[in-house]
Amino acid sequence: MENKEMLQHILRYIDENIREELSVSILAEEAGYSPFHFSRIFTKTAGMPAMSYVTRRRLQYARYDLSQGKKAVDAAVEYGFETHAGFTKAFKRCFGYPPSFCFLRAGITPPCEKDQEYFLSGEEKGEKKMNPHIYEFTPFSVIGYPQRQRKSNVKRTADIPAYWDSLKMDSAALLTKLHDTFTASKHFEISMCYDIDTENGEFTYLLGRGIDNPADYEKMEPDMTRVDIQGGLYAVFSTPPAEDYLVAIQDTWHEILTDWLPGSEFEFDDTRYDFEYYDHRDHGWYFGGKVQMDICIPIRLKEK
Structure with missing residues (x-):
């Protein structure tokens, strides 16, 4: 068997037995x-x-399962990791974010069959197709x-725009109220999810107005909530101008994660909030009726 054929055969064998015991001896015997x-x-x-x-x-398969709702502790056992902590450490080292980050973010597609050309392509070598603003x-x-x-x-998270009606929020009216109330701050809105409980599937969604002028704080009303963004280093990904927000956001999240x-x-800094940032580009004035927004990811240098 030629080396290329052997590699393709073994890659396929690994996928077919990804949840089974695998070792160099087992793979060598198969080859x-x-x-x-x-x-x-x-x-x-x-x-x-x-x-x-x-x-x-195995981590790629586990990542897909996590995006479909599997708990990290169950994925760790299923894919042969001795401890949950060991699984989490390996996952973060491989992808740059912890398993919990898969809970609400854009859907991960199932791992596809790897042939040699795909395995040796830029994706596996870590070549970045996106160029965010740091x-x-x-x-x-x-x-x-x-x-x-x-x-x-x-x-x-990427589904939020399509679910505004199901969230029982009159988003237009709420945003108008926020802008009319907080007039000292510049124009930008924030959409974010936080207080995520992966055990029972609950999280808090906040549709809010960015506040960058302290004079606006005293105008806050009882039914409103304030969340402080610490600042710091972020990777800012602008979605392509599009008529369909949902597809553009989902595609951008997918590229960020995969x-x-x-x-x-860099890696995701889970001590700070990620959020979606909307400004005048959200109104379609600049792109012939199309709209654009930013996905903002808190980052830090990866540990060596």
Whole structure:
């Protein structure tokens, strides 16, 4: 069996047995080589040791399962990790964000079959297709109207625009009220999810007005909530101008999670909030009726 054919066969075998016990000896026997010869060929051809690839592939399958609602502790057991902590550490090292980040963010597509050309392509080498603006935010606040939700109603953050009616929010009226009330701050709105409980599927969704002038704080009303954004380093991803917000946001989130963060020198900083940022571009005045917004991800350099 030629090396390329062998690699394609083994990659397919790994996928078919991803939840089973796998080792260099098992893979070498399937390939028809000695463990030493198999390891040498696999590493030389694939660019990484066989078991490193197996771990990475298991994490890719686990990431998809997490995006579909599986709990991290169950995914850890299913994919052969000895502890939940070990699974979380490996997951974050591989993708640049913790397993909990999959709970509400854009859906992850199922892992596709890998042939050699795809395995050796830019995705696996960590080449970034996106070019976000790396920006140092100054601290600001968000004041708005919170609503406690369950994931059964809202599948992911990127779905929020399509679910405004089901959230029982008159978003236009609420945003008008916020802008009429907080007149000292510049024009921008924030959409964000926080207080996420992955055990029962609950989270808080906040539709709010960005507040960057302290004079506005005293105007806050009893039915409103204030969340303080610490500021710091963010990766800011602008969606392409589009008529359909939902598709543009979902596609951007998907690229962030599957391409940019895994291949970046940065990782998601889970001590701070991520949020969606809307300004005048949201009104369609600049793109012939199309709209644009920003997804803002708090980041820090990955640990070596």
